[in-house]
Amino acid sequence: MSDTMIVKFRITRFQFRRDRVIGDSQVRAEDANIATIELIDGDGRVGLGFAQTLFQPFPDEAEIVRVFTGEAWPRLEGREASSIALGLGRARGGNVRRMTLPFEEAIQHAVWDLFAKQNGLPLWRMLGEKRDSVPVYASGLDFHLSDHAFGELFGGAAAAGYRGFKIKVGHSDLERDVHRLDLLKRAVGDTRPVMIDANEAWTAREAIVALETFAKAGHSIYWAEDPIPRDDFDGLRMLRASGLTRINSGEYLDLGGKRRLIEARACDMLNVHGQVSDVMRAGWLAEEANIEVTFGNTFLEIGVNMALALPGVRWLEYSFQNFDHLVERPYTIVDGLITGSQEPGHGLILSETARREHRQPTLCALEALGEAPLPQRALAA
Structure with missing residues (x-):
């Protein structure tokens, strides 16, 4: 053997x-x-x-x-x-x-x-390294946090130099979403991109109303992530055509679903995470279609290996979960940039x-x- x-x-x-x-x-x-x-x-x-x-x-x-x-x-x-x-x-x-x-x-x-x-x-080198670092945005997974805890988390993220900030929206009261965006601006300022993630809470029409409301309240949204159900490709195309923000989708779709999303031209950014083989294949499909790839949450940021290997990746999500104690050395994040391990393999032990x-x-x-x-x-x- x-x-x-x-x-x-x-x-x-x-x-x-x-x-x-x-x-x-x-x-x-x-x-x-x-x-x-x-x-x-x-x-x-x-x-x-x-x-x-x-x-x-x-x-x-x-x-x-x-x-x-x-x-x-x-x-x-x-x-x-x-x-x-x-x-x-x-x-x-x-x-x-x-x-x-x-x-x-x-x-x-x-x-x-x-x-x-x-x-x-190192895995990221074996997959075909394109760069040695990628920008990180701070994600709070914050829907259930108090206003005080919300402000503390994102204020700390801004002080640590994260390159952008993503918050959870999709509350039944739209004014609550506006309020959280107001709090975010007070905590982090208005010089770095702000993203929102509705986790499919809206219909296409509700998403347009929400985005127009946010704009009237003075909030520029860099992207809206999964604003509507994953397979509503017509609705996603309508949101893209509205020009209100970039549409980031694909998180909840398997590889076949991501292919259909790309073919439907229903997103500006393809959200990937998870299985290495499927992520690389989806990334290749997105590159062929000239669609940007963004990395959502991966466990202990293991997705950095694929993010460093795929062309055109500009963002990786970091959500401040208390998992670091599980491994000898988590990946390094300095000034809002994450780098891969230099050790053979994905680097987590x-x-x-x-x-x-x-x-x-x-x-x-x-x-x-x-x-x-x-x-x-x-x-x-």
């Missing part, structure tokens, strides 16, 4: 309080539910991936292992990381479905991490301290989780 074949796996379950309530017009979360997937080759190299759930906690670690063993491991055991990373498949009937637990993205990260380590290259001190192998009630781990990245650093 080749030393580059995948021979073992290891799963670690984490559950802990978030340092603030995160969410948008559709989602609210107070705790983090994470499972790490480590794929190990015959030479002992480890590829690391992260799985996360927002709506329901992961089951006990033993159950995660059982499901992974039954659904994912037969596709991985004894295979080369390269063949999984680069392989193409065709959808065929009932065998093409989501896994019981959300392993897909974690497997992609682990496989590509392992593949790059086997080649002795699971912290043995976190495995020892924060592993939660059994499902725990929220009230029993104790204090949240503090973010390690200072806002004003």
Whole structure:
């Protein structure tokens, strides 16, 4: 058996309080539910991936292992990381479905991490480096924050030099959205781009009314992200034609959906994140259509590897989640620019301290989780 074949796996379950309530017009979360997937080759190299759930906690670690063993491991055991990373498949009937637990993205990260380590290259270089840094915008996941906490978060982000700011909108009372934009301007000034994310809260007509209202209130919106349902391509084209702002869409679409969005000319910017192979393929499609690619939230900013490798990427999202304690070294962000790791692989290594001190192998009630781990990245650093 080749030393580059995948021979073992290891799963670690984490559950802990978030340092603030995160969410948008559709989602609210107070705790983090994470499972790490480590794929190990015959030479002992480890590829690391992260799985996360927002709506329901992961089951006990033993159950995660059982499901992974039954659904994912037969596709991985004894295979080369390269063949999984680069392989193409065709959808065929009932065998093409989501896994019981959300392993897909974690497997992609682990496989590509392992593949790059086997080649002795940082992942972003192996994918075809186009630059060594990319601008970062601060995203609050702030819909449920108090006005005071909202102002503190974005004021700190401005002091730390982030290049733009994105807030959550889509409240049932449009004046509340205007109020938050007013607060943002007081916290960060008006010299850097402001983006909004409605998480599909509006119809196309409601989005036009909202954007016109924001403009009358003195707010210039750099882009509107997912203002309406993902597959309303006619509505998205109408919003583009209005000229009120740039339309950023595609976050909730799979690769086939992104292709149809691009073909419909229904966005100014294609929002990508998640699985490495699909992101690179979507990025290539967007480049062919001369559409800008932006990077939404990726776990611990792992998307920087793809962002540095795709042409024309100008933005990556950072949302101040308290995940840094899980890894030995998070990516470096200085003066609003993020850089990739110089180490082989994607550069994130699971912290043995976190495995020892924060592993939660059994499902725990929220009230029993104790204090949240503090973010390690200072806002004003």
